Amino acid sequence: MIPAVMPTYARSELTFDRGEGPYLYAADGRRYLDFSSGVAVTSLGHAHPRLVAALTAQAQQLWHCSNLYQIAGQKRLAERLVELSFADTVFFCNSGAEAMEGAIKVARKYHAESGHEERYRLIACTGSFHGRTLATLAAAGAEKYLKGFGPPAPGFDHVAYGNLNEMRAKVSKETAGVIVEPVQGEGGLAVASADYLKGLRTMCDEFGLLLIFDEVQTGMGRTGKLFAHEWAGVTPDIMALAKGLAGGFPVGAFLATEKAAKGMTAGTHGSTFGGNPLAMAVANEVLTVMTEPGFLSQVERIAKVLRTKLEALAKSYPKIFAEVRGKGLLTGFKCVVPSLDMVERLRRAGLLTVGAGENAVRLLPPLIIDERHVDEAVGIIDGVARAWS
Numbered sequence: 510m511i512p513a514v515m516p517t518y519a520r521s522e523l524t525f526d527r528g529e530g531p532y533l534y535a536a537d538g539r540r541y542l543d544f545s546s547g548v549a550v551t552s553l554g555h556a557h558p559r560l561v562a563a564l565t566a567q568a569q570q571l572w573h574c575s576n577l578y579q580i581a582g583q584k585r586l587a588e589r590l591v592e593l594s595f596a597d598t599v600f601f602c603n604s605g606a607e608a609m610e611g612a613i614k615v616a617r618k619y620h621a622e623s624g625h626e627e628r629y630r631l632i633a634c635t636g637s638f639h640g641r642t643l644a645t646l647a648a649a650g651a652e653k654y655l656k657g658f659g660p661p662a663p664g665f666d667h668v669a670y671g672n673l674n675e676m677r678a679k680v681s682k683e684t685a686g687v688i689v690e691p692v693q694g695e696g697g698l699a700v701a702s703a704d705y706l707k708g709l710r711t712m713c714d715e716f717g718l719l720l721i722f723d724e725v726q727t728g729m730g731r732t733g734k735l736f737a738h739e740w741a742g743v744t745p746d747i748m749a750l751a752k753g754l755a756g757g758f759p760v761g762a763f764l765a766t767e768k769a770a771k772g773m774t775a776g777t778h779g780s781t782f783g784g785n786p787l788a789m790a791v792a793n794e795v796l797t798v799m800t801e802p803g804f805l806s807q808v809e810r811i812a813k814v815l816r817t818k819l820e821a822l823a824k825s826y827p828k829i830f831a832e833v834r835g836k837g838l839l840t841g842f843k844c845v846v847p848s849l850d851m852v853e854r855l856r857r858a859g860l861l862t863v864g865a866g867e868n869a870v871r872l873l874p875p876l877i878i879d880e881r882h883v884d885e886a887v888g889i890i891d892g893v894a895r896a897w898s
């Protein structure tokens with residue numbers, strides 16, 4: 510008999526009923542160190558007092574208000590994101606996939622508005638992940654997710670991640686833009702080089718294409734900068750955000766330059782729940798915390814501490830770990846042993862991690878961790894690897 514909850518996930522048996530900072534507490538009272546953060550979502554840990562306060566204060570004022578009216582929290586958050594990024598304008602939605610759908614629409618509309626409706630194709634990379642809607646699945650092009658769901662949505666071409674020549678060769682008269690993740694999260698923690706991202710910027714300018722960065726996973730401090738593309742010193746024309754944006758309250762956003770968004774006039778896009786006052790209250794507080802002096806430099810510092818210790822583990826257990834990958838606190842191992850077995854063993858030992866493509870184990874701790882949490886995680890990984898050797 511089919512379970513009442515549609516069985517589309519391979520779930521573990523664990524149920525959590527409470528979280529605090531980087532820890533989750535299971536129904537049986539056992540404590541787990543959460544280095545998954547609900548896949549890069551609970552960026553400030555669980556039950557952060559300031560987020561709880563922001564949410565409960567807003568809950569007593571106003572939950573929902575249609576986008577037919579002004580929403581003060583949206584205006585405030587949008588102005589702040591504009592101030593902190595390349596963008597001039599922001600649309601709020603509810604998830605990463607929706608943010609990417611919006612980003613794709615902006616790119617197509619820009620060319621249509623410029624008199625080039627034929628320029629609707631987007632070039633994306635193999636190994637990427639952009640969400641589970643029909644368009645975002647087609648954008649990523651992963652056969653295993655597309656299979657059985659009919660013909661993929663048209664308009665997407667695919668090239669190898671990190672290969673600029675292949676990307677240039679794929680550009681045609683129908684190309685509208687390029688979609689790239691600065692670090693491939695789901696794909697297995699491959700990091701785009703600064704030269705690659707710079708090359709994409711130059712290529713897009715040369716051919717009049719729009720550059721879209723999917724920062725749903727890499728954005729909001731995850732790599733030690735507010736946005737991962739800042740490391741390369743290049744800016745996109747459009748960017749998608751979601752996961753860490755409101756620390757666990759569902760929200761997504763796509764940001765664009767004024768030029769790229771020129772076709773996004775009244776009636777061209779919308780969302781019933783997008784930019785809901787509750788989401789905006791929490792997201793504004795997340796941004797306040799992340800932009801306080803020293804917050805991001807501490808993320809960068811602790812990420813280096815973690816990285817050094819992970820490198821040492823990889824060296825100690827070459828039959829278990831092939832290499833350390835990723836950037837900032839979006840990191841982990843490419844494994845020699847099956848990565849999902851590793852995730853399972855770590856979980857039994859009290860550490861929550863997430864699998865990824867290319868046989869990788871992802872570590873995505875909340876950005877508020879300190880040395881004690883790093884040492885605790887490293888101790889657990891060391892114990893599991895030793896027992897396995």
Ligand SMILES: *Cc1c(COP(=O)(O)O)cnc(C)c1O
Nearest residue numbers: 604605606638639640723725726
């Ligand atoms: C998680 C993710 C998405 C999809 O986000 P959802 O909120 O699950 O729709 C899109 N792009 C990237 C890079 C992601 O990591």
